Amino acid sequence: MHIDHADRTRRRAGITAVASCLPDREVTSQALQRRLIRSSGLPLPARAIERATGITSRRAAAAGEYASTLAVRAARTALDRAQIAPCDVDLLVFASATRDMAEPATAHIVQAELGSRAHALDVTNACNSFVNGIDTARAMILAGRAHRALVVTGETPSRAVRHDPATLDAFRESFAGYTFGDAGAAVVLEAVERGGILDVDTETHSEHWPVGGIMGGGSRHPRGDEHTYFRGDGSELREVFEKVGTSVLDRMRQRTGMEWGDFRHILVHQVTVPYLDRFVELTGVPRDRLVVTVPELGNMASATLGVQLDRVHAGLRSGDRVLFVGLGGGVSLMTIVWEKA
Known part of the structure; x- marks a missing residue:
């Protein structure tokens, strides 16, 4: 579904500050594999995780660090860079696959801090x-419901990794979780x-929702350790995205008239290196336009694009365009075209 393609004479919402936050603790794939072998006794081949994913390391939140912790750190940096105070924000969106607790909303914990x-x-x-949080804030600004928004994420998917799979089947079922890394990000809109934001498009294929996820914590499985780990089939998830195809990107290019060379950077969600290679192969996106983070930081869930944007934001000039390409379980795809003012 295409959402509200703004014409060039209309006032728009734009990103005016960016920040990210990475935990200090680094976990290499070799260290992660050694822990798995110690806990499970499984006879895993040498460097199995690194060779399968292309991920050499990732960051992990320390004890006492939560999704809100990473979000708050990124938020404070973003506010400083925007030269505004927390009281200057009238909309705060915590947008993350991770949360501190089932209730209340983690946005309140961030706001209290x-x-x-x-x-x-x-x-x-x-x-x-x-x-999605950026688009929600954009819509509320254009509707006159907010003047200035702070959108934050804190992702700690490493907390949902199973470190003691009892069998090879359990290891395979848990394997997608071994790509995870923790991070936070924030933007001011x-x-x-x-x-500003020139174009937004989404595509949703909800029939594939069972492919992967964390099934615990809701009304189906409110308690029980078996449901607190990420479970999914990475190959099946990749097959779903390949089946869905490139239609959301094709529509964006046709509608905006923009080609890959019109973007200074193309930010895409990154799960593994082979997955990213396949994305390039399917879409034709030039590799030199990508901001590659997955080998050193892993799959940072929804913080991925925020971390990538923070890495390049200081080098952007007025008029530079950035394409956001979101890929999420459920399954959903999303594009945002943003031009620096």
């Missing part, structure tokens, strides 16, 4: 949560007279 009084809410849609 920051000292803001903004309208606060959570947005959750797997690895598309952060881009406000109305802009030029540039």
Whole structure:
């Protein structure tokens, strides 16, 4: 579904500050595999995780660090870069696949730490949560419901990794979780007279929702350790995305008239290196336009695009365009075209 393609004369919402946060603790794939072997006794081949995923390391939150912790750190940096105070924000969106607890919304925990009084809410849609949060804030600004928004994410998917699979089948079922890394990100959005978010598109294929996820914590499985781990078939998930195809990207290019070379950077959700290679093969996106983070940081869930944007934001000039490509379990795809003012 295409959402509200703004024409060039209309006032738009734009991103005016960006920040990210990485935990200090690094976990290499070799260290992760050694822990798995110690806990399970499984005879795993040498460097099995690294060779299968292309991931050499990832970050993991320490004890006492939560999704809100990473979100708050990123938020404070973003506010400093925007040269605004928490009280200058009238909408706070915590947009993440991870949360501190089932209730209340983690946005309130973030807000209490920051000292803001903004309208606060959570947005959750797997690895598309952060881009969905940006679009939610954009829509509320254009509707006149908010003047300035702070969209934050804190992802700690490493807490959902099974470190003691009892069998090879359990190891395979849990394997997608071994790609996970933790991170936080934040953006400030406000109305802009030029540039800003030019185009948004989404595509949803909910018939594939059982492919992967964390099944515990809701009304189906409110308790029970077996449901607290991420379970999924990475190959099946990749097959779903390949089956869905490139239609959302094709529509964006046709509608906007933009080609890959019109974007300074293309930010895409990254699960593994082979998965990213396949994305390039299917879409034709030039590799030199990508911001590659997965080998050193793993799959950071919805924080992935925020971390990538923070890495390149300081080098952007007025008029530079960035394409966000979100891929999330459920299954959903999303594109955002943003131009720096």
